Amino acid sequence: MERKYPNLCKPIKLGNVYFRNRMFGAPMGGTDITADCTVGPASTAFYENRAKGGAANVTVSELVVHPETEGSHMYHLDLQTVDSLSSFTYTADAIRRHGAIASVELSHSGQYAGTYLVDKEKKQGMGQWGPSAGTRPDGREVHELTKELIDDIVKSYGEKAALAKKAGFEMIMVHAGHGWLINQFLSSHFNKRTDIYGGSLENRVRFLQEVLDSVRNAVGYGFPIELRMSGSELFEGGYTLEDGIEIAKLVESKIDLLHVSAGTYQRGFGITHPSMFIPHGANVYLAAEIKKHVSVPVATIGGLNDPEMMEEIIASGKADVVEMARALLADPELPKKVMLNKDEHIIHCLRCYTCMAERAETGTRRCTVNPIIGRESDGLEINPAPVKKKVLVVGAGPGGLKAAITAAKRGHEVVLCEQNSEVGGILIGEQAIPFKHEMYQLGVTLGKLAEDAGVDIRLNTRVDKAYADKENADAIIIAVGSEPFLPPIEGLTRDTAILINDYHEKVDRVTDEVIVLGGGLAGCEAAIHFAREGKKVSLVEMNEEFSPDANIRHRPLLLAEIDKSDIAIFKSHKAIKVSENGVLCVNKEGKEVFVSGTTVVCALGQKSRRASVDELWDSALMVSQIGDCVKVSTITTAIYQGHHAALDI
Template sequence: MQRKYPNLCKSIKIGNVHFRNRMFSAPMGGTDITADCTIGRASTAFYELRAKGGAAAVTVSEVVVHPETEGSHMFHLDLKTVGSLASFTYTADAIRRHGAIPSVELSHSGQYAGTYLTDKDKKGGLAQWGPSDGVRPDGLRVKALTEEVIVDIVAAYGICAGIAKRAGFEMIMIHGGHGWLINQFLSPYFNHRTDKYGGSLENRVRLAQEVIDSVREAVGPGFPIEFRMSGSELFDGGYDLAEGVEIAKLLESRIDLLHVSAGTYQRGFSITHPSMFVPHGCNVYLAAEIKKHVSVPVATLGGLNDPAMMEEIIASGKADVVEMARALLADHELPRKVMSNRDEDIVKCLRCFTCMAERAATSTRRCTVNPLIGRELDGTEVIPSAHPCKVLVAGGGPGGLKAAITAAKRGHKVILCEMTDELGGILKGEQALPFKYEMYQLGVTLGKLAEDAGVEIRLNTTVTKDYVEKENVDALIIAVGSEPLVPPIPGLDGDNVVVVNDYYLKQDKVSDKVVVLGGGLAGCEVAIHLAKEGKVVQLVEMRSELAPDANIRHRPILLKEIEMNKIHVHTGYKGLRVTEEGVVCADAYGEHLVPGTTVICALGQRARRTVVEELIDCAPYVIQIGDCVSASTITTAIYQGYHAALDI
């Protein structure tokens, strides 16, 4: 077979272990963590899904090696806790039986213990330990580890590694990046010690070397050890790439794979996990430079989801392995699709941070585009129906498309009607925003998958009660979505006004001075786009804060972009009327003119309830999904669409 991406699909030997391709599943924390910090069944299924999808390695994250000094509620692995060894054994087996190599990440958060606790107040009850005494930015005191305790922590890494090998794991990853304990020792910003663990680079690297040696003694020669490091801390006071190279050179003889990430907890979440506002692969340069100076294989990562880009990374020698986390949530079958030349079928990650926001908010996982994530035990197989029937889906947005694809896979005869001339629903508008173009692509990909599944697609077709009765269907899925909210503000129907949903059709009408009326997620994102184009942008919001509808991971990044792009923000402003000069607004102090020759109306969406009410009794089985129920998110629409089809 001629592989479209031969370098990406090529096997690699690391240590004494063979990996089936160069696509690894990067560490992702489990969410089904028991009270005893063992791996729950849901987390086992979560990791297994990546193995089923063709990843060469799947890394379980994170195992706290020394709970005595790091009491976070993350995975622990020991022989004392009933169920601990068994839970890791079942997980390793679940990964390995699909041909992937099970790996486990050993970690210690140091002075950032408790970061992933849902109840953030509990961090205050944890002892925060680091290389040096100090105070965290949030006021928590940090105590310097004694040499005696360091010796105990080093030994704990080896003990955990040995138990992991016993459980069936075939690779160990040591977390030495992102501002966690080992990184804190490597960093001149955190490490102010004057003993053998501080001062010179050789001293600051000592803990990492001792940890690796401890793990090596436990697992033996040939057993792959992957060391994860930040190529650069990327903030003033931290180590830079040049020093990152030297760190790598001091570690390479002890390890089998060098995993080069970026940034630290101190620098910011969006550096380590690149957001939609930065290019894919923006951190690859770190691995590429370090690889020039070491002989050990190097892995890279950072917002990677395009097989062509990943192929180039391997082919050009920038790295030997590419690792993905979010991309394999969005499409767990990405590696299998690459291996079988079906890359056009890949559902790409949107970098919307729903996955990480959900973990922080509810201690679960969810993915905007993959309804299986975090719910793998609910059933990952689409089972053919014993009684195929005729299904009509009204609406060609993401929810309707997902419902149609799923129903067709079950063997039903599916007709999907879309009232416009293009599929995608609200996603069509995203094609005008470069940093959200993958949301537009989602609609295109789902449309292709629907056609491939045998769905009959009828464009420019409005579904009415008469239409449904004429088709005589057994099931009707109503996915007619929402429509823009345009309140009766004088002048809002003027020629200088563009509704945000229509911006992609009317970009040429937008002048260089713009007022965005509405500071929710849609308004903020279009404002950022316009500002990046060089326009003077005024952002008006009636509430006291911007983008309350954005998730807790995306929102801080969004607000930073607004600040960086010098957008003029007016909160607490209520729009009264639109004129040729801009929008007249009122606040507690009176009326004000917010100047601009174009106005973008981004005041939200409302469900198309009138359409729903007409169709609600038109078939034996009727279900309404997505925005037509209540204006919500792509996540909700796709999840509801998938399960609506399973229920037929």
């Protein structure tokens, strides 16, 4: 038997514990933290799902070690709260019974306590503690930790580690990166102390060393300790990679795995959690450089989801372990598929931040491409249907594909019709924009999964009522999606105008002077793409804001990309006429403004294909409508509705 990715699949021993491969489940907060800050049953199922998917370890995040100075609504672990210890015990067991090693991340947010609270105003009443007194950028006062409080926090790290070990966890991660408390001590930007915890790098590392000693004394020799640190803070005034190397050398004797991340949560979210605008593996260089200077095994992280890239990282010695968080939300079975040489079945993370935006806005966890995330306790298995039926799915966009796959897995006879020559629906157009190529790849992969599930895929097939009646299906799932919205703008049908949906077919027709009409998500991303190609780009939007349809994590990074690109901005400008040399607009003062350009790319939104829905409504007794044909929305909505429409048959 030959493994396609032998280095990724090779076991590793840390301390006295063996891990089944080199693919680790990085920390990611759960989905139902109870009012008492225990692990709710949905979170237990959330972590168990990742263990079932083949990861070598699964890390539960974040366990607040000292609620007295960090009262965030994250996990707490103590002997006083009812169900606290038992909830962790059940979670460790749920992870371990599938062969993964259960780990828990010990954390203290320091002066950024309360970051994850949905009620942001509640932070006003929380004490904000850090290595030094001061005022946060948002105006909140930060109190300096006394030596007595430092000692108590150090002690609490050991106490929580001991309780986690008692609960059945076989590894501890100490979080010392991303701008949290330990990072604040390490950084001269935050740490202005003049005692033994401030000044020189050796002094600034002292708190971390004491924490690691406290944890080691609690868990004993041979129990693996993983240290998560930022290889560099990556902002002016923060510590550098050279400092990161020295920090690592000062603590390596106290740990079993050095997990090298990047940046700080407050000053580089899109770097710490690499956005679609950044290459995959952009932070690997930090781990690779630090590994040259330490003898302890090193883990790397940051936008990793491609087995070939991860295999090369291990094979070339850049790191000993690769860690994934979002990638295992998109496809919890990624490690298992790698182990089984079935990497072509992997559903890749889109780096769209739906998962992190929902956490911040609603306190839940969601994933664009995986409808199970946050709902694992509803059941992971797709059970066979008691009565097998013929199901006609109309439209092979992401929602229709997911519906077809789920219905086929339930044992139904599934016919999937698509009027285009390939599957993917609106995702087909993403192939021409490099940083969105994984969205196109999603359609390709779902198509393969549908084919492998036995779905009868019929391309170039438009379904009207006559066709549907002839098929005589027991159930129809209508997933015909949406079509471009074209307002009555004079000249919009000129040859110089291209619909964003058709751009992938007309790349060669785009000149070096491009006007993008529409500053929603699609238009903004197109403008960024054209600017990266070196074209002269003008972005025209009739409203005052760009991309209100982007989620709260993606939007700031999107706007930052626009700001740093050489894009001419025209907000509050309504296009009234498209000509050969540009677009005539009216601004909010009612004055005409001519925007010059020789190609116009229209990204003016989508509208539901309701006519097809109405035509097919009586072609079967059971009819479902999903995705954009119901209401123009997101891939997340389409896939979720498609999956559940199939479960309902």
